[in-house]
Amino acid sequence: MKIYRVVSDFFHRYFSDEEAVILFILFILFFVIIYTFGSTLAPLFTAVILSYLLSPLVDKLQSFRVPHTLAVIGVFASFFGVAIVSLLVMIPALVKQVSRLVGDIPRMMGIFQDQLAALPLRYPELLSSELVDQWIGSLELSQVGQQLSGWLPSVVTFSLNTLSSVIGVLVYVIVVPLMVFFILKDREQLWLKFKSILPEQxxxxxxxxxxxxxxxxxxxxxxxxxxxxxxxxxxxxxxxxxxxxxxxxxxxxxxxxxxxxxxxxxxxxxxxxxxxxxxxxxxxxxxxxxxxxxxxxxxxxxxxxxxxxxxxxxxxxxxxxxxxxxxxxxxxxxxxxxxxxxxxxxxxxxxxxxxxxxxxxx
Structure with missing residues (x-):
């Protein structure tokens, strides 16, 4: 009876308002949908977020009496133009540096091994040569470096091949910009339709x-x-x-x-x-x-x-x-x-x- 009273008081305190109950149900439903279909709906969420960020720029252009469609085209073309140019400049530079880093791993491992071997000379009262030799022998740092240098390129290649699948490229390169354009163009109508499915209160x-x-x-x-x-x-x-x-x-x-x-x-x-x-x-x-x-x-x-x-x-x-x-x-x-x-x-x-x-x- 005491537990029932506690639960009853809790629901009376926080769920006696009808709107609060509806909001709670909608919140749980939204969370379940996002958790279950998050990866599938990711392009839609990306388009909505980008449209949300770009809409003030459209409003700013319209405040200077630029027609709505022309303002949408201008903001859309400017944003994705800058994004494409930035990616074309950044990605080759990053790929080049990653390749250099992978090639330098054996040298870095060798330097690390030399630093470990020098520790007994620097701190003889804390470390002995036998202990450090055991560390080096158990770690096999040079072999680890060689294995990483041969393994990482194939992992990078596999990841790029996986992420750059035809469907993924089409979705994010074509579908997302199209959705952004149409959301920006028809956002007022879409917002009215969305509000129509919400509760009146x-x-x-x-x-x-x-x-x-x-x-x-x-x-x-x-x-x-x-x-x-x-x-x-x-x-x-x-x-x-x-x-x-x-x-x-x-x-x-x-x-x-x-x-x-x-x-x-x-x-x-x-x-x-x-x-x-x-x-x-x-x-x-x-x-x-x-x-x-x-x-x-x-x-x-x-x-x-x-x-x-x-x-x-x-x-x-x-x-x-x-x-x-x-x-x-x-x-x-x-x-x-x-x-x-x-x-x-x-x-x-x-x-x-x-x-x-x-x-x-x-």
Whole structure:
């Protein structure tokens, strides 16, 4: 009886509002659909997200009395033109650097083996020659390097062949841009049709939508700008300092901003490793690490506050947990939208009607 009373009080407090029940059902249904058909519907979601980001540019052109169709064509052509040119420039450079890195793996492993062998001379009171010889013998570092250098190209080739299947290319290169164009062109009609299938009483939905609309738009646009600025600054800095694989590392650093706190820490490892293999422990390595640290400090303390003026008020633990949960469910897109999704959950919780709060107000 006591458990029944607790459950009954819970449902009376949070589900006595009819709109709250409908919203809860729609939320669960949406989650199930995304979880079940997420990979199939990914092109549609990609098109919707791109249309959402490009629609303000269309509105801006229309404010200068540009006809709607002409504004859509202009924004559409500009965006995908820049995207195609950028990919044609970036992909060959990245492939070239990955090939160089794969070819350098045996040399890096040899350097690592020499560094291990020198440890007993540097720290005789901590390590013995016999122990280090056992480590080297058990690891077989040279053979590992040779195996990796022969194995990684075939893995890269297999991955490229798999990802570049005819159907995948057609979907993302042809279907997604077409959907973006037609969503931008007919967005008002599509929005009216979408609203017609929603419940007539949607005060709670409207409240959540108004709260989230500006935040999500600012977040996505801010993240794209942050990736470009941090990646470009890292590339220029590493090129000036002469660090190998500057393009590859700058891409990793740029995308690391998608995962707050974790990304910057993880990317430090390849930056440190490549600098160490290139120069050893010396002034050049320290300059690279100091420059990388300075970029991260400026990103966290200058760039992020400027781009995200309406900062998402989430605890760091909540951000990390949301990245782990949504990234585990939806992969890259889950990581990218982890903070907006966490903010959405928080907005739903804050807006959720509660009998206890209603009674206290009365």
């Amino acid at each position: 949607r005060r709670l939905m409207n409240q959540i939508a108004l709260e989230m609309n500006q935040q999500i738009a600012n977040y996505i646009r801010g993240k794209v700008i942050e990736i470009l600025i941090v990646g470009s600054a890292s590339f220029v800095t590493f090129e000036l300092l002469g660090l190998d694989y500057a393009a590859l590392l700058s891409v990793l650093i740029g995308f690391s901003v998608l995962i707050p706190y974790i990304g910057a820490t993880v990317v430090t490892i390849p930056v440190f490793a490549i600098g160490l293999f290139q120069w050893g422990f010396g002034p050049q390595l320290y300059w690279v690490l100091m420059a990388y640290l300075l970029i991260q400090i400026l990103d966290g303390n200058v760039l992020v506050p400027l781009l995200f003026s309406e900062a998402v008020n989430l605890h760091p633990v909540a951000i990390i947990v949301s990245v782990l949960i949504f990234g585990g469910i939806w992969g890259f897109w889950g990581v990218f939208f982890a903070i907006p999704l966490a903010t959405l959950v928080k907005a739903i919780i804050n807006a959720w009607p509660s009998n206890s709060s209603r009674e206290s107000v009365e």
